[in-house]
Amino acid sequence: MDFAELISSSFEALFLNKVRTALAGLGIVIGIGAVIALVSLGQASQQSVQNQIQGLGANLVTISPGSTQGAGGVQGGFGSATTLTYDDAMSIQAANYPSISSVSPEVSRRSQVTAGKNNTNTQIYGVTPAYTAVHNITMNSGTFITNADVTGNREVAVIGPTVASDLFGDGVDPTGQTIRINKIPFTIIGVTVSKGGSGFGNQDDMVFIPLTTAQKTVFGMTNISDISLSASSANDITQAENDAGYLLLQRHKISDPAQADFSMFSQSDIISTISSVTGTFTSLLAGIAAISLLVGGIGIMNIMLVTVIERTREIGLRKALGAKDSTVVQQFLIEAIILTVGGGIVGMVLGIALSFVIATFINLPFTISVYAIGLAIGVSSGIGIIFGWYPAKKAADLSPIEALRYE
Amino acid sequence: MIDVSHLSKIYKMDAVETVALDNVSFFIKKGEFVAIMGPSGSGKSTLMHIIGALDTPTSGTYILDGQDVSKLSKDQLAEIRNKKIGFVFQAFNLLPRTSALKNVALPMVYAGISKDERMKRAEELLKEVGLGDRLNHTSSQLSGGQMQRVAIARALSMNPAIILADEPTGNISTVQAEEIMKIFQSLQKQGHTIVLITHEPSIAAFSQRTIHIKDGKIDKVEHNGYKKGGGH
Numbered sequence A: 001m002d003f004a005e006l007i008s009s010s011f012e013a014l015f016l017n018k019v020r021t022a023l024a025g026l027g028i029v030i031g032i033g034a035v036i037a038l039v040s041l042g043q044a045s046q047q048s049v050q051n052q053i054q055g056l057g058a059n060l061v062t063i064s065p066g067s068t069q070g071a072g073g074v075q076g077g078f079g080s081a082t083t084l085t086y087d088d089a090m091s092i093q094a095a096n097y098p099s100i101s102s103v104s105p106e107v108s109r110r111s112q113v114t115a116g117k118n119n120t121n122t123q124i125y126g127v128t129p130a131y132t133a134v135h136n137i138t139m140n141s142g143t144f145i146t147n148a149d150v151t152g153n154r155e156v157a158v159i160g161p162t163v164a165s166d167l168f169g170d171g172v173d174p175t176g177q178t179i180r181i182n183k184i185p186f187t188i189i190g191v192t193v194s195k196g197g198s199g200f201g202n203q204d205d206m207v208f209i210p211l212t213t214a215q216k217t218v219f220g221m222t223n224i225s226d227i228s229l230s231a232s233s234a235n236d237i238t239q240a241e242n243d244a245g246y247l248l249l250q251r252h253k254i255s256d257p258a259q260a261d262f263s264m265f266s267q268s269d270i271i272s273t274i275s276s277v278t279g280t281f282t283s284l285l286a287g288i289a290a291i292s293l294l295v296g297g298i299g300i301m302n303i304m305l306v307t308v309i310e311r312t313r314e315i316g317l318r319k320a321l322g323a324k325d326s327t328v329v330q331q332f333l334i335e336a337i338i339l340t341v342g343g344g345i346v347g348m349v350l351g352i353a354l355s356f357v358i359a360t361f362i363n364l365p366f367t368i369s370v371y372a373i374g375l376a377i378g379v380s381s382g383i384g385i386i387f388g389w390y391p392a393k394k395a396a397d398l399s400p401i402e403a404l405r406y407e
Numbered sequence B: 001m002i003d004v005s006h007l008s009k010i011y012k013m014d015a016v017e018t019v020a021l022d023n024v025s026f027f028i029k030k031g032e033f034v035a036i037m038g039p040s041g042s043g044k045s046t047l048m049h050i051i052g053a054l055d056t057p058t059s060g061t062y063i064l065d066g067q068d069v070s071k072l073s074k075d076q077l078a079e080i081r082n083k084k085i086g087f088v089f090q091a092f093n094l095l096p097r098t099s100a101l102k103n104v105a106l107p108m109v110y111a112g113i114s115k116d117e118r119m120k121r122a123e124e125l126l127k128e129v130g131l132g133d134r135l136n137h138t139s140s141q142l143s144g145g146q147m148q149r150v151a152i153a154r155a156l157s158m159n160p161a162i163i164l165a166d167e168p169t170g171n172i173s174t175v176q177a178e179e180i181m182k183i184f185q186s187l188q189k190q191g192h193t194i195v196l197i198t199h200e201p202s203i204a205a206f207s208q209r210t211i212h213i214k215d216g217k218i219d220k221v222e223h224n225g226y227k228k229g230g231g232h
């Protein structure tokens, strides 16, 4: 009996036992499909969260005024402390630390912005040109705030795409138009590129004006809201925090770091916190996936074992008619392989399609976990092949009569 | 051709021993037509299975064509079952959900005969046993007698030198039984060796010799004197 004949016999047997084939195949399809879909979605959400955080700025360290450790005394509300100044920022800049690549002093307040009859409530940022480097801002049209705008105390504004569409409608380039912040007219000099994101901290719903204009003309304040630093690399983040932190302690004449009148947090802190949360989430999904794989596997196993009696008799008959043990075992093995590979491919396509549909539906990046595919196919084909092959091997070891009389 | 001596088969189940065959010896010549008769449970099927290389005796020797069967490898036994012996089972043992045609063709699959040739020969054989209009019926769509005839056609498919039939006429009418026996007779004329088990003396009468078995032992051997025109 040659190989082609063996394959065609196997297909024939699978076709003749439609119910068994369908049930075992279903177990494989569901097991593999579920694992691929769930793990891919878990990874997609993890990646989506990481992308959003990274969008805040590369290697970002934020210095906020006021202490976060309640080291005694009454703490002011977050953002109400006034301990950071523009000079603090400039001294960090002037120190030229190798660990720090950019320093961005910032002032921010929420305020009403109007343009003609339209108005919106948005976050106003007083910034220097360094803001773009620290926060990964790119321009869709026009230019960002320049040094000349800052030193000249100019009334110019760069707006985010959400603000642009709220005030001027979609598809209109508002460059050159005028908006009013606290009734003071500003000329729009540019619109930033959308970063996606939504809700609190939406980076598209912002208006940038020169730092000096924000302090003197709009908000009437001398301090700044925070200093954002960009560390030279991810490995420099801790060093950057130390460098900037000790300089500020010195400038503020504080000897005990525990008494610092400012606080720092870095993007890596957020990433690691959120990653651990999304990691837990992915593990949870993987757990559910593992259960579906197990259920699918038990399904395959059951259907293979339930048909063992009939199949043992079939093996006895085939041997009685002259099939060699090896031929019979090979045929059953090939059947199991066809079943699991076929079911595996269908399950894989189903799982990928499912993760694509769900990812599109809930607006996640579409990722495919090769690891999940490998694991799912490995486990279910392993089960399918072992439980297809092992009873066949056992039946082939019996004499034809024993196998024919098996019950 | 078939030479068994001191053959015994003992089934052990827990502490209970069943002696199915007890020291049986006989010789069947090439081209001979032998019937085996005996009461139910006397060990006829057990004996046939051993002769058919489907089962092994507990003790004794079985020489087939000068070869000691107990010394053959599993693959050699498979080859013998495929090419040398055609077996008609008492319980038919057809593949379920499979057409009569494919059932008859199955031994030829293992002999490596091409699909076209297999199907052609299977069709011829089924016509010969009177099932030319039932080629694509599966076993559940056939009557007992029809299944039996499919089983006979299958036993003939490899044109084996020895045909072993375990009650091949048990489920069919007397008229059909006569037809089947004529097929066996013509096979014998072509030089095939035939051993068949039966309960009916009228069927045994087609053979040259009847071996009577009782309680696993040979009770008596009867020469039929070519009553129905068997032999050469």
Ligand SMILES: Nc1ncnc2c1ncn2[C@@H]1O[C@H](COP(=O)(O)OP(=O)(O)OP(=O)(O)O)[C@@H](O)[C@H]1O
Pocket: A405, B011, B012, B013, B018, B019, B020, B038, B039, B040, B041, B042, B043, B044, B045, B046, B047, B090
């Ligand atoms: N696998 C087995 N285990 C235990 N005992 C068995 C086994 N197979 C057969 N026997 C016993 O061996 C004896 C002979 O059985 P066998 O099938 O050879 O009878 P038989 O002569 O063919 O009967 P029948 O005419 O009813 O077909 C019986 O008593 C039966 O119970």
Ligand SMILES: [Mg+2]
Pocket: B044, B045, B046, B090, B166
């Ligand atoms: Mg019997």
